[in-house]
Amino acid sequence: MDATATDSPTRRLDVLIEAKRDRFIDYANQVWEYAETRFEETRSAKTLSDALEAEGFQVERGIAGIETAFVASYGSGKPVIALLGEYDALAGLSQRGESSEAEPLVADGNGHGCGHNLLGVAALAGAVGVRDYLEERRSTHGLPGTVRFYGCPGEEGGSGKTFMVREGVFDDVDAALTWHPQAFNAIFSTPTLANIQAYFRFKGTAAHAANSPHLGRSALDAVELMNVGANYLREHVVPDARFHYSITRTGGASPNVVQAEAEVLYLMRARRMADVQAIFERIQKIAQGAAMMTGTEVEMVFDKACSGYRPNRTLERLMQAQFEAFGAPRHDEKEKAYAERIHSTVSEDDLRTTYANIVSAGGEAAEAYVDELDGKALVDDLAPYSASEALMYGSTDVGDVSWVVPTAQCYVNCFALGTPLHTWQVVAQGRSSLGHKGMLQAAKVMAGTAVALLETPATLAEAQEELGSATRRQPYCCPIPEDVTPSPLKG
Ligand SMILES: [Zn+2]
Ligand SMILES: [Zn+2]
Numbered sequence: 001m002d003a004t005a006t007d008s009p010t011r012r013l014d015v016l017i018e019a020k021r022d023r024f025i026d027y028a029n030q031v032w033e034y035a036e037t038r039f040e041e042t043r044s045a046k047t048l049s050d051a052l053e054a055e056g057f058q059v060e061r062g063i064a065g066i067e068t069a070f071v072a073s074y075g076s077g078k079p080v081i082a083l084l085g086e087y088d089a090l091a092g093l094s095q096r097g098e099s100s101e102a103e104p105l106v107a108d109g110n111g112h113g114c115g116h117n118l119l120g121v122a123a124l125a126g127a128v129g130v131r132d133y134l135e136e137r138r139s140t141h142g143l144p145g146t147v148r149f150y151g152c153p154g155e156e157g158g159s160g161k162t163f164m165v166r167e168g169v170f171d172d173v174d175a176a177l178t179w180h181p182q183a184f185n186a187i188f189s190t191p192t193l194a195n196i197q198a199y200f201r202f203k204g205t206a207a208h209a210a211n212s213p214h215l216g217r218s219a220l221d222a223v224e225l226m227n228v229g230a231n232y233l234r235e236h237v238v239p240d241a242r243f244h245y246s247i248t249r250t251g252g253a254s255p256n257v258v259q260a261e262a263e264v265l266y267l268m269r270a271r272r273m274a275d276v277q278a279i280f281e282r283i284q285k286i287a288q289g290a291a292m293m294t295g296t297e298v299e300m301v302f303d304k305a306c307s308g309y310r311p312n313r314t315l316e317r318l319m320q321a322q323f324e325a326f327g328a329p330r331h332d333e334k335e336k337a338y339a340e341r342i343h344s345t346v347s348e349d350d351l352r353t354t355y356a357n358i359v360s361a362g363g364e365a366a367e368a369y370v371d372e373l374d375g376k377a378l379v380d381d382l383a384p385y386s387a388s389e390a391l392m393y394g395s396t397d398v399g400d401v402s403w404v405v406p407t408a409q410c411y412v413n414c415f416a417l418g419t420p421l422h423t424w425q426v427v428a429q430g431r432s433s434l435g436h437k438g439m440l441q442a443a444k445v446m447a448g449t450a451v452a453l454l455e456t457p458a459t460l461a462e463a464q465e466e467l468g469s470a471t472r473r474q475p476y477c478c479p480i481p482e483d484v485t486p487s488p489l490k491g
Contacts, residue, residue, distance in 0.1 A: 009133065009455070010325045013447045016132040017125055017440060024125040024443070025436045027051055031117040032097065032431050035089035035110040037489040038154035041068045044087040044117075045151055048124055052149055055128050064167035066486055069160065070151040071169065074131045079174035079460055080146045081130070081450045084401065085123030086116040086155045091489060095424040097431025100341035102424045111427035114156060115181030118414055118430055118439040122179060124149055125443035130450045145454045148173070152397070154486055157197070157267075159304040161397035163486050165404055166478040173405045174460055175315060175453050178398055179442040181426070181435065182411035183354050183419045185328045186361045186383035187316045190392040192309040192399055193242065193269040196280050196479065199303055200226060200287045201249075204296035206260035216258025220251045222294040223262045229286035230266070237279055240391060241270040265303070271391055273307055273479055303487055305479035307399040310470065313387045314463040315408035315449070320385040322448035328381050329413055329437040336378055338434060342416035342425055343377035351418035358383050360390040361411065378434075379413050403476035406463035410445055414438030 007015075017024075027047055034043045045061070045068040052072035053059045061070040094109030095102065112118075127149040134143055150169070154160030164170065180188065202223060207216030227245060234243075245266045251259025266283055270276045284300055291298040331339070355370045362369065363386035373379065401407050414435040419425045429435050453460050 009451045010448055012133055012136065013129050013444055013451065014326065017129040017443050017447065020125070020128065021440055024121055024440065027124065028117050028121040028436060028439055029431060031087050031120060032112050035094070035112055037091055037110055038088045038156055038158035039066065039068060039160070039486050039488045041087050041153050044120070045070060045153065048085065048087060048120055048151055052124060052127070055131060057131070057149065064164040064169050066153060066160065066163060068151070068153040069164060072127070072149040073146055074127070075134060075146040077144050077146065079454065079457070080148060080172055081453055082148045082150050082170065082173045082176040082405070083123040083127045083446055083450065084150050084152050084161070084176055084178035084398065085120035086152050087120035088116055088154055088156050088158070090114060090156055090422060093422070093424060093427050095427035097428060099428045100338065100345065111424070112430045113422045113426050115414055115426050115430045115435065116155065118181045118435050119179065122439040122442035123446065125440065126446035126450065129443060129447035133447070133451055143454050147450060155397055157489070158486060159306040159397045159480065160486065162304065162306045162400040162478065162480055165400040166480055170401055170405050175463060176401050176405045176407040177319070177446045177449050178409045179446060180409065180411055181414035181430070181438055183413060183415040183417050184358050184379045184383060184411060185323065185381065185413045186358060186411045187320050187385045188361060188409035188411055189311050189316055189385065189388045190360055190390055191271065191311060192392045193240070193271060193395045194273040194276050194306065194308040194399065194479070195267060195269040195395045196276050196305040197265065197267045197303040198280065199248070199263055199265050199301040201263045201299045201301060202261070202291060202296045204258065204260050204294065207258040209256045209258050213258065217295040218258050219262035219296050220259035222290040222296045222298065223247055223264045225293055226264060226287050226290035229289060230283055233282055233286065238270055238275045241275060241279055242393065243268040243279060243283070269395060271308055302481060302484050304484070306395055306397045307403055307479055309396060309399040310402040311387065312402065312406040312408055312463050312466055314459065314466050315406050316385065316387065318452055318459055319408045319410055319445065319449045322452060323382055323410060323445045326441060326444045326448060328379070329441040331378060331380065331434070331437065335434050335437070338432060339378035339416035342429060343418060345425060346416070346418035346420070350420045353420065354418050360392060361388055362386060363388045373417065377416055379417055400478070403471065406467045408449065410442070412438045412442040412445065
């Protein structure tokens with residue numbers, strides 16, 4: 001009898017994805033090499049969209065008015081299951097691949113410090129796996145439905161998906177799945193922080209700082225006073241709020257010129273978007289106060305925002321079952337030795353932070369699990385799952401998707417235990433077989449979850465009801481105003 005017809009979906013997806021592993025690894029390495037930052041991921045988006053076209057997907061490029069966003073579809077009709085892929089890099093993290101010491105390849109160059117080269121390709125590989133599975137079963141089972149890969153640019157500080165949600169590209173999607181490379185295996189079950197990012201541009205009057213200081217109106221003074229005001233505000237905000245700033249324009253290198261122009265970028269976060277908006281209003285008043293104090297003018301330029309992540313417990317339980325079926329990535333001696341070398345470069349504090357992340361993702365059950373990790377350099381199993389309400393003190397633009405479509409995500413182990421994200425260690429391991437194995441496993445878990453949703457409409461309906469009942473009480477409102485467009489890193 002034909003094995004393709006009798007094998008379980010887990011077994012078939014494993015075989016189908018493994019059959020194309022070299023191809024997928026090659027795409028991940030290409031995206032790693034390009035290391036393009038937000039909304040400038042031209043070559044990365046081309047590699048991935050061309051690959052999907054070659055696999056028989058129908059591709060639409062430049063969606064939601066973003067040049068590097070695209071959607072690739074296979075199949076027809078409902079349900080529509082989306083796999084979300086990212087492919088943007090970070091500035092200043094250039095690093096040699098597969099190395100175990102900090103070695104930039106290019107001074108001040110970019111690097112895939114969040115592993116998005118793996119993230120995007122795993123979602124692509126998962127979508128291709130589902131396509132191949134459906135093709136095989138077409139004659140016997142003829143499953144209806146569509147699998148889509150969404151090419152989502154600008155996750156790092158860009159909120160690409162929030163713009164895409166605003167433009168309605170997910171409106172007919174029934175469920176969305178994604179993942180993130182990590183130093184452990186778990187379901188991403190925690191809510192995240194909503195945020196708003198905005199520039200404050202001050203305009204004053206230049207003058208000779210010694211000869212005619214009374215004629216100068218310093219924009220840099222205004223930035224400094226604004227920051228002082230904001231730092232005093234910290235005591236009077238909700239406990240889960242965070243805000244950070246970066247002086248993006250100082251007004252020049254000359255102390256003997258009163259700075260006529262200066263700019264500061266504020267990133268404000270809290271669990272509830274309403275709290276972020278309240279903080280944003282107060283920060284705007286502080287900016288106006290700083291302008292009044294200094295006799296300058298201020299203009300606020302809204303940059304971007306994203307909503308907090310809304311976990312879908314129905315989908316998480318399904319994804320955990322799929323993760324258990326496929327298992328955690330397995331490693332050979334060479335990979336274990338590499339992980340040992342990387343592990344020796346991470347601090348005790350980093351290790352503790354990884355443990356804390358596992359516990360916050362897995363709740364009480366994960367505490368005993370973490371105790372067993374002591375002394376290990378590499379995780380080889382899956383953390384227990386429980387629906388966690390603990391807050392992850394970070395933000396992701398998957399948040400906005402999760403408000404309009406039932407969404408689930410997992411963490412898959414790609415790095416030595418204790419590896420913190422946004423570091424050279426992630427860049428190095430993202431170009432190694434450690435990262436590639438995690439990527440392929442993530443592809444299988446997402447593909448398995450997608451196939452399970454296509455085969456069991458009742459679970460999909462349950463996931464949709466879960467989201468529906470939550471958003472009936474609290475409807476979604478896109479936090480980015482209509483007239484704001486995505487901005488690249490070097491705007
Ligand atoms: Zn990141
Ligand atoms: Zn990331």
